[in-house]
Amino acid sequence: MEQIIEWISQPWPWYVAGPLIGLTVPVLLLVGNKSFGISSSLRHVCAMCVPANIPFFTYNWKKEMWNIVFVIGVLLGGFVATSFFSNPDTIVVAESTQRDLAALGITDYSRLLPVEIFSFDNLFTAKGLLFFVIGGFMVGFGTRYAGGCTSGHAIMGISSLQWPSLVATIFFMLGGFMMTHVLLEQLMKLVGF
Amino acid sequence: MKVEEKVKNIQPVECEAPNMQENSDGLLKYLIIGILFGAVFVKAEIISWFRIQEMFRLQSFFMYGVIGSAILVGLISIQLIKRFNIKSIKGESIKIPKKEFRKGQIIGGFVFGLGWALTGACPGPLFAQIGSGFIVIVVTLISAIAGTWVYGKFSHKLPN
Numbered sequence: 001m002e003q004i005i006e007w008i009s010q011p012w013p014w015y016v017a018g019p020l021i022g023l024t025v026p027v028l029l030l031v032g033n034k035s036f037g038i039s040s041s042l043r044h045v046c047a048m049c050v051p052a053n054i055p056f057f058t059y060n061w062k063k064e065m066w067n068i069v070f071v072i073g074v075l076l077g078g079f080v081a082t083s084f085f086s087n088p089d090t091i092v093v094a095e096s097t098q099r100d101l102a103a104l105g106i107t108d109y110s111r112l113l114p115v116e117i118f119s120f121d122n123l124f125t126a127k128g129l130l131f132f133v134i135g136g137f138m139v140g141f142g143t144r145y146a147g148g149c150t151s152g153h154a155i156m157g158i159s160s161l162q163w164p165s166l167v168a169t170i171f172f173m174l175g176g177f178m179m180t181h182v183l184l185e186q187l188m189k190l191v192g193f
Numbered sequence: 194m195k196v197e198e199k200v201k202n203i204q205p206v207e208c209e210a211p212n213m214q215e216n217s218d219g220l221l222k223y224l225i226i227g228i229l230f231g232a233v234f235v236k237a238e239i240i241s242w243f244r245i246q247e248m249f250r251l252q253s254f255f256m257y258g259v260i261g262s263a264i265l266v267g268l269i270s271i272q273l274i275k276r277f278n279i280k281s282i283k284g285e286s287i288k289i290p291k292k293e294f295r296k297g298q299i300i301g302g303f304v305f306g307l308g309w310a311l312t313g314a315c316p317g318p319l320f321a322q323i324g325s326g327f328i329v330i331v332v333t334l335i336s337a338i339a340g341t342w343v344y345g346k347f348s349h350k351l352p353n
Contacts, residue, residue: 100252113322140340142308
């Protein structure tokens with residue numbers, strides 16, 4: 001038993017995690033004829049809490065409760081894995097990435113997210129505005145405008161051979177490359193890194 | 194026809210999962226699937242901002258391996274479901290909504306990409322990050338919900 005816990009506690013390689021994530025597609029289809037997608041849950045929260053007579057949010061969200069329950073599960077799963085099967089060692093990150101990030105002032109690898117950015121101390125600062133408020137806004141606005149995120153388009157959409165999802169995925173990546181290679185350094189300087 | 198077009202303009206995306214309403218017993222299975230899914234996110238460190246940086250800097254194969262193998266498994270499963278006409282546990286035929294091409298997949302997709310590289314998270318990992326104890330990510334999540342709302346509010350004015 002101890003050995004099993006020890007094995008589970010190691011970080012899982014991509015060829016274990018990827019197929020498990022992919023299996024979510026047939027499991028959701030077979031269990032309830034549901035299409036895998038996560039960003040829709042944000043829309044359902046809007047429809048549930050602040051529909052404000054906007055046509056985009058006036059639909060029967062109760063039919064979509066499964067999606068809300070699913071993301072609550074994702075949150076709980078994060079809690080369970082971190083509390084009971086947490087990786088014993090700090091995260092191993094490519095040396096080249098470490099060098100690049102050091103130049104931006106990011107050197108703390110003690111947690112899965114850099115504490116230099118993701119801490120409460122930054123909440124009411126320019127750093128928090130950029131990484132939490134603006135970053136989060138772009139994730140929510142962009143995924144809904146695109147009609148899906150990495151799960152709905154990249155995984156579910158491409159798996160079911162829908163070319164619009166491939167287009168969306170290509171632009172997800174282009175946006176990410178643009179931010180990482182062109183904008184990030186300037187923006188981080190601007191907010192005080 | 195005209196009315197239909199108008200409705201389509203107001204509501205450019207059909208709600209992605211036009212399915213039957215489930216009772217609370219039925220919902221429990223989605224909670225369990227979600228828990229397993231969230232645990233994989235943490236165990237493979239997919240929720241890590243560092244992994245997303247490695248990916249966009251092309252300095253690690255890890256995330257490409259994760260997404261690529263997930264697509265491959267999804268693709269094979271959907272082909273098997275179609276080939277053998279496998280039904281859901283309730284005996285329904287499996288339906289996969291068609292995704293129509295819209296300009297939003299280009300513009301919105303690009304905006305999401307910008308945000309993905311900043312937050313180091315797409316919507317799924319946001320939830321798992323909060324569960325892992327990064328409580329400050331609640332702010333990012335609320336902001337993402339606000340972004341979704343603003344899209345809904347102005348969707349009829351945006352190019353689609």
